[in-house]
Amino acid sequence: MAFPPVDEQMEVLRRGVEELIPEDELVEKVEQSRETETPLTVKLGCDPSRPDLHLGHTVVLRKLRQFQDLGHRAILIVGDFTGMIGDPSGRSKTRPQLTLEETRQHGRTYYEQATRILDPEKTEILYNSEWLDEMSFSDVIELSAQQTVARMLEREDFSNRYEAGKPISIHEFLYPLAQAQDSVHIEADVELGGTDQRFNLLLGRQIQEAQGQDPQVCMMLPLLEGTDGTEKMSKSLDNAIGITEAPEDMYGKVMSIPDDLIYRYVELITDVPTDELPKVKTFADENPRAAKAQLARRIVAMYHSEDEADAAQDHFEQTVVEGGTPDEMDEHAPDAEAGEEVGLLNLMRNAGLTESNSEGRRLIEQGAVSIDDETVEDTGLYVDVSERAPFVLKVGKRRYARIVWNGAR
Known part of the structure; x- marks a missing residue:
């Protein structure tokens, strides 16, 4: 296929990038790709421990989509095997391990949401258990020999835990090595990640060289701040x-x-x-x-x-x-008999206004719940729906439900 001119591609690819290591190699790769009409292999690994995507995740996903639109090969690697280890990046303690079944399910959910941004017809999805699970113990020893403990302890999260006397499990050292092996397996030209993945991406480059491959270019994207304006979105x-x-x-x-x-x-x-x-x-x-x-x-x-x-x-x-009440909102009819009182926490959860009773309790304590514009202060409040309905239940600034009673069960 005909790729856009190198300058045009680089203008698109540089946008919003925090760090590109090394940029001159990416230019060379793009030039060679255009000359040979061969797309670059661009890798993005996803951690399936949290499958619900937010706008922070889309920063790197949009960059992968830009590579797709420029004609390059996008590979989404679901870390179903590495997810059983848990990425230690930015962690102050060992993460709980997941089962392969859990990581696979989370990976499917991740892909379904990620393809709201990526072109599903041009996105290859691979599960790294396909090759990591096949490695023998001698293979793992050989891979581990390509890295030193001193180099691992250069990682800020590991060094902080080591200095604080907090435990670091040996299997956590294997996570970045396994991620690097993913790059070797697909012969990645470029790997994308957040700035918190810097160590892992650079290690992939090092392991590729140790195994005789051209090293990948590491493209780091910034971590998007959340609605509080300070912490990364989470x-x-x-x-x-x-x-x-x-x-x-x-x-x-x-x-x-x-x-x-x-x-x-x-x-x-x-x-x-x-x-x-x-x-x-x-x-x-x-x-x-x-x-x-x-x-x-x-x-x-x-x-x-x-x-x-x-x-x-x-x-x-x-x-x-304007401080008003929306004309249209969802209705919820609790399953209650005449005169039967319903707990407000359960009512909010069943009406889809909160995900859990603990969330509802926290919102009531914050003064963020009201019934017909009257603020609720009692977290243990019970309501006789048959007597009070219909009424408007408001949770936070934007969640409303009209509570109605449809008669006895």
């Missing part, structure tokens, strides 16, 4: 925006990011043309609320539809800006 930190979230929730969460992140979000997780980015920055500086609304609408349209983006914007304006 579901466990409650600052994430999931790519499968409801349009109204997605829109509202984007509107809650700090103003100084608007440009960063546009650059890293949208398809706004690069030559328009300076205008975006000016617009964000001069009118941050309008720029943020434009960003929120764009993101919802990317993962849902234009119509749903319009509806989410209207919902936000009506409920948050």
Whole structure:
């Protein structure tokens, strides 16, 4: 196939990249690819321990999609085998190990969500158990001999734990070696990852050279800050925006990011043309609320539809800006008899407003739950739905449900 000119490809590929090691080798690889009409093999490994993707994950996925659009070969490696070890990157303690069945299931979920960004017809998916599970103990010894303990302890997370007297299991040293072996197996030209994967990606380059291959180029993408504006986006930190979230929730969460992140979000997780980015920055500086609304609408349209983006914007304006109640909301009829009281925590969970009773309890304690605009303070509240319904149950700033009673069971 005819690849775009090298300069055009590099302009696309440099966008939003934190570190490229080494850049001159990538230019050479792109030049050779174009001359021989042979696509580069670009690798992205995914950790299947957390299968729910958020906008932070899309930073590196979008870069892989750019390689696809330029005509290169994209390989998504699901670490079902390495997932049983657990990536120690950035960890202060040993991660719990998963079963192969768990990692496989998580990997399928990851792929289903990742192909909302990647072209599914051009994405190859491989499970690294296919080759790692076949390695003999002598193979592992030979691989381990290509790295030293001193080099492993150069990793900040390992060195911090070692100095603090916290345990480091031997199997954790094998994780980056196994990830490097993935690069050897597919003969990767480029490996993508977040900046927290720097050590692992560079080790892959080293192991490829030790086994007689041309070393991969390591492309590191920044870690996107979450809605709190400080910590990297993470579901466990409650600052994430999931790519499968409801349009109204997605829109509202984007509107809650700090103003100084608007440009960063546009650059890293949208398809706004690069030559328009300076205008975006000016617009964000001069009118941050309008720029943020434009960003929120764009993101919802990317993962849902234009119509749903319009509806989410209207919902936000009506409920948050104007402080009103949406005209349309889901209805929930509890399975209760006349006079029977229903626990509010269960009611919120069953209505789909919270994922768990513990989340509901936390939100009540924060004053974020109301019934017909009256704030609820009692986490142990019970409600006689047959007497009180219909009423509007609001959780947080954007979640509503109309509670109705349809009569006795």
